[in-house]
Amino acid sequence: MAPMAASASLFAFALLASSALASPIVSDLGNTNFLARRQSSTSVSTPLGTAKGFADGAGVRFAVSYGSAARWAESIVATSWQLPNNATDPSKMPLLCPQSSVDASEYAEDCLSAVLYVPSSVTSDSNAPTLLWIHGGSFNSGGLTNPGLDGMQLAQTTQSIVVVIQYRLSALGFMAPNGAMNLAVKDVVTSMKFLQIVLPSFGGGASKITLAGQSSGGNMIRALLAAPSASSLFQSAVIHSDPMDYGFLTGSVQSLLQNNFNSLLNCSSIDTACLNSMSLSDILNASDQQFGNAFTIDASATQSEPMRPVNDGTFITTTLNDQSDFPRVAKPILLSTVKNEAAATTYVAEPSFLSTSGYQQFVDWFYPQPKAQDLLASSFYSVPLLADGTAQDARVPLEQMGTDGIWRCAIWTFARSWAANGGKAFVGEYVLGSHYPFNDGVAFCQENSSVCHQDDIYIVFGTAPSPTSSQRALIAEVQARYKAFLHTGNPNPTSGGYATWDAATSTDIPALLLGGSGLVSAGACAIDFWGRKIPYDYQLWHD
Template identity: 25%
Template sequence: MVEHGPEVLTPYGALRGSAKDGVAAFLGVPYAQAPVGALRFRAPEPVEPWEGVREATAFGPTAPKRPYAPPLDALLPDPDIAGDDCLNLNVWAPWDRPDSATKEGGPESTTPDGGPRSATPDGGRPVMVWIHGGSLIHGSAAVPVYDGTAFARDGIVLVSVNYRLGVEGFGVFPDAPGNLGLRDQIAALTWVRDTIAAFGGDPERVTVFGESAGAISIAALLASPLAKGLFRRAVVQSGAPIAQPLDTARRTTEAVAARLKVPATAEAFARVDRDLLLEAQTEVTGKGSPLTGGHSFQVVVDGEVVPRDPAEALADGASAEVDLLMGTTAEEYRLWFVPSGVTDRVGPVAQRLLLWKTKVPSRTARLYRAGRPQEKPGEILGALATDKLLRIPLNRLADARLLSGARAGTYLYEFGWRSPVLDLGACHALELGFVFDTLDLPETRALTGPDAPHGLAAAMHAAWVSFAATGDPGWRPWDPARPVMTFGPGLPSLVEAPREAERRAWDV
């Protein structure tokens, strides 16, 4: 049965969404003013209230960006929706039938043909806020894989957020605030705190979760005083707590400025046609990858949003009160190395040169080679890069929280089911369709293939739901035995200290 026209009344005005099978969706909802004109390189400003009922039945504009380069564009669908009002979000919420009784203390129905889902007896449902990845230059909340229906079906109010990308979100200028994209995320979380009760959500039970650049953003938010109190739990998927010093991060902005032949200032960039800006940005960042390096946009230590290195801040006890679930896929590197041919092109000599360049200890490299006698030099390089950039930092963070006596739980996972598509294996981003339980979508199947195990998706999705609702994903928290929940290649199972010899080899 299809229900039409549910409405909510927010502090900024009324919204009309759509509802189907007990789930309401409110799409393209602005949480800040459009970042154009004088606001283009400025911190987000609160959204202006509106009169009447605002339609919220279609995704809003995405942040300015270019598509992924082939062949990743076929594997990672990335909708591009034109418009200036890109600081918007989407809400999926469980929705009572129109004739359902409104519980005391919950929002009331506002229309005869559909109304706000009433709050649960304890004051509201758990809320999850999704921050998408994409190397801080791609992605959006409109990616079909991120559809929030399954979370709402299972009792979660799901929010997905757009934020500024590339040089407009993470450029470093002498005349503009740093980390504008992070400031956007904080503005969205502030909107959730002030508004989510209208959708039946509990602002005291917010879990922020994200993957890749979204996970790196969350690690920075965990260390940011400006985000303190805006969420109770966090999920970090395939990202580590990293940030660059301003002087290092500025080089990418300067390289874009050199391409454009303009000064590296926000004032000068604001006068550049956006298409030319995106073209220059793509040329500067197009030759690197998250694992091989090159020019890229990064979270920066700006002294305000991110006062210090996030890894150091978290190790010293920042967000010790926040429950934390984090992990990686087993073969992150294969998304970048396999389609591009790196695994086949890298020979023993090039491998050793790259390991020396990236300061991988020789003893560590020897151990990985000895344990992988059938793998190509490029695959061993990828395994080392995956662990150096992701698995080892997350293990160290879990250890630091354990040693510091963090009051909240810490849980680790690893996703190991292997995709048959292009021999991608358990690559970066593969777990997303499992977490969102969207395996049946064609956009998800582009990466997973048609026969991904629905039972594994049900188990992983349920763990994320349980963590958001209770702080416990369903397995033992981190302790000296180093428990890691492995999702695939077979049934989910708890493994203590996986690949421990390789992990220890980094402690030199």
């Protein structure tokens, strides 16, 4: 596949922009004041040894190393229960996986850690479901201490065990010099194998794991849905804001990118001693160069997720889109987006009013032809006139274009395919959220009517700071639907008076408004527009 000129989309760096705006990763789990609560030690006997936890009135939190891995080797399941990073204090949260966005004191290469939130409502004989949360961050940043990821309230409300994990990031997870692929994805497999061993000791069902994740965490889940060897390890999935427009990397593109990364190292790709002696600082520097330049080697790398899951044909065996035969599927899935997914990118790239002519230049520059021309000609993304005859700020249709193309419509197309091949897919859109710290630098995202990328996280976990009555109502609804889904595979609670959430069909997406009433208007996500008249990036980039 030949590289395309420039970036195929203004929004190819959408998630990168969001990450770049981020405040430093915090270790206090957002605004929940988790560590300040009254706590006492609690121990649980597991097949791997005694688990020492830290308790409060709502339950007990257990930090653990779920696996280990030599540098650029596949991870293996832990054979004993160990606190992360050689800690002796069970209240201590794990260090992050190596990433250049934080100080070196905050990360460790030995980082395959998890935190289990076990509520008081789950007892030893509960056989409770488990929600396994996979954090986002463009596969380049973040961890289980991202703001708001205190899982105790969510666990208590859903009567489940909530587990938040972290996995190897950037080059350490996706750019093994020897060509090994998908190491980070296999880290998640390792975590699930570990959980199957220990969950019954905490009152969890070993076979009742539901994967959930946001942004690149959602992409990770999609990769696991495409990996037959992982299928038996989880029962269902919840995917938030996955940029499905990008698709997986192909093997040929990964090879190009791997060759480039290897050229940035002062070691031969087969000199294990040299590679193992490299400092994390040098590896992160090379990784950052790769992250910033990969899209110039091949546009399908994107500026947002240049190191991501690869359709390698052995572990990941399908594209899960129309670039290969879509497999028969059975797992129920929840798929959601937020109203303004592309806002951070749009309003940072163009911080002031955008004229109609400027809008046309943006689209012409960042999309290939004839895609750009067809988008500009569409009524979906025209620049309307205001009452006084002047043109509206063109950032409004530009943001909608990015939201539709990268996230919303690509996810709707995926849902139709999932339904057509035997699975149930429930689709929703958050039109109410809670402003997430990583969007603090974007004025648009602070407006009450905006729901930007990541603004659904506080809602799901019930950790919104000073929630309004509307936010509290949405938290209650979302967690009631999560509870129903975790226990039954259907997000419709038997009580609460919530609207019926119908599954998608091969032709119809009854997408539920989350934080509103009724269904989402299809608009540009109609079956005959995105993916047919307007190609997704993966349709342009496939081998």
